[in-house]
Amino acid sequence: MMTTIKLPYGKEHINVKIPEERLNAVLVSEMHEYKPELSQIEQVKKALENPIGTPRLKEMAKGKNKVVIIASDHTRPVPSKIIMPLMLEEIRKGNPDADITILISTGCHRETTKEELEAKFGSEIIANEKIYVHDCDDESMLVNIGVLPSGGLLIINKLAVEADLLVSEGFIEPHFFAGFSGGRKSVLPGVASRATVMYNHNAEFIDNEKARTGIIDGNPIQTDMLYAARAARLDFIVNVVINSEKEVIFAVAGDCDLAHKEGCKFLNDYCKVDSVPSDIVIVTNGGYPLDQNIYQAVKGMTAAEATVNEGGIIIMVAKSNDGHGGDHFHKTFKEEKDVSKMMDAFLATPSEKTIPDQWQSQIFARVLKNAKVIYVSEAPDEMVSDLHMIPAASVEEAIKLADKILAKEDAKITVIPDGVSVIVL
Incomplete structure (x- = not known):
């Protein structure tokens, strides 16, 4: 048989x-058998309406002119067609005149193509929103904002630094050395310089027994990443968990640490296998x-x-x-x-x-x-x-x-x- x-x-x-x-x-992860009561859009809306550790995004957008939304690149199956319109709507409820830029967090990956952006966001967002693709080697767009706990320089995209309100979308999954993706990773490595990413991904950290799938606490790579997110003033995140069909089954929003941990807890409950x-x-x-x-x-x-x-x-x-x-x-x-x-x-x-x-x-x-x-x-x-x-x-x-x-x-x-x-x- x-x-x-x-x-x-x-x-x-x-x-x-x-x-x-x-x-x-x-x-197999039990997550793929998880059947949410709400639709994908309803999940994200619920998260936006009930943020963890922050006011609602529409409240945070009031009086903020330059708003930057960090979005993932072509290598990540983030359902941006669902998340991004809802984030844009929420920001404009609070500030209809906000100057919004979507910053694509390529990290050290290649540039995301126009076709990949359209597949990711849909034609309406491509036609109507300002989109900038991060380049970790473009020194004219990078700013040094301090020193990481590891000792490396924290150099990130100046659009993120100059934002009056910095927010991000993303998804959370087990990550093979950062513990989990999502959350603070939007800044480092997402919109950081190559030199900053290199320092954070050093051999000693990668060799650390805490730099493993499913571990955040005590993970030296995550320590740097959270510091970078706070230093960059990443004020608000919308992160989702997806199933094998790339559908949203859980969503969190709010503080880049507290909301992220809630998403990680959900994954821990469903993803661990012996x-x-x-x-x-x-x-x-x-x-x-x-x-x-x-x-x-x-x-x-x-x-x-x-x-x-x-x-x-x-x-x-x-x-x-x-x-x-x-x-x-x-x-x-x-x-x-x-x-x-x-x-x-x-x-x-x-x-x-x-x-x-x-x-x-x-x-x-x-x-x-x-x-x-x-x-x-x-x-x-x-x-x-x-x-x-x-x-x-x-x-x-x-x-x-x-x-x-x-x-x-x-x-x-x-x-x-x-x-x-x-x-x-």
């Missing part, structure tokens, strides 16, 4: 059949947009890392139609074949010398030290091999390869259909 499991892949799904006698467990160790773990990055490249797929691998046996096999399923997603990331693994040497070099790197993609490379190297990775994608085989992985054209082929490597055909298999939606304990 076979069990069929549906795996997100790009904007579609693939069905994988696993023999019942080999299937150890399917680890590990079921296996020799083979199949995992995805939740489909589009997070499986567009290999760089982002490291996130899903960390869920598998938490439940794969030492020396086992992770089968990562990520479309990766955009390729590797990070030049430094690719170059690091292509040029150094010894993962242990690579890790030693990362840990010896001072915070101020952190290079782009180093954190992702460091976490990826940690995964590779424990398990082999077979990669099912549309990325070129040579690129996958450069990154110390074994390419496969399908999950079925990957399982056969795994069996061959392990020298047994009955190895137990754990499947994580959405690796970025679970906190594996």
Whole structure:
């Protein structure tokens, strides 16, 4: 008998059949079964009408001329078509004449294209609102506003600094080294300079045992991020939790710390799953947009890392139609074949010398030290091999390869259909 499991892949799904006698467990977040009483729009409206730790946004907008709304970029499945119109409406209720700019928080990602902006916000917002895409390397648009607790300089987009009212939209999900996404991350890394992001994502912090999925308290990366949000005067956030269909199932609004923690608490209640160790773990990055490249797929691998046996096999399923997603990331693994040497070099790197993609490379190297990775994608085989992985054209082929490597055909298999939606304990 076979069990069929549906795996997100790009904007579609693939069905994988696993023999019942080999299937150890399917680890899924209870969140995807959660059925809210309210519609997506009603959820966000309710949050806006009942903010945590702040007045309503319309009250905060009174007398504030320059309003900046930080919005996520093309790499995040934030349902901005739902959130942004409601935020704009709420701000204009309090100040019809407000000068509003939507600032796209690209962090160190590539620029978001016009087509991606239209897909994200819809044609009406694109046609009628001012939108500025953050560039972490454009010094003419960056301002130094202080020093982070870690010692790094806090340099962020001057549109955020000059705002009379700074607010943000976003979504909360488990994050593989920041604990959770959303909240204060809108400022750092969202609209910070490359130098600031590099310092915050340093090797010592990434190596810290608190810099793990689902942990905020004591996480040194989060300490910097919250400080940055307060220093930038991020006054109000609207954050949502989404299910596997990218639909809003929970929303919070208000203070960038208090509201965010409420959203994290909701996730903790529904996303935690117990590990079921296996020799083979199949995992995805939740489909589009997070499986567009290999760089982002490291996130899903960390869920598998938490439940794969030492020396086992992770089968990562990520479309990766955009390729590797990070030049430094690719170059690091292509040029150094010894993962242990690579890790030693990362840990010896001072915070101020952190290079782009180093954190992702460091976490990826940690995964590779424990398990082999077979990669099912549309990325070129040579690129996958450069990154110390074994390419496969399908999950079925990957399982056969795994069996061959392990020298047994009955190895137990754990499947994580959405690796970025679970906190594996």
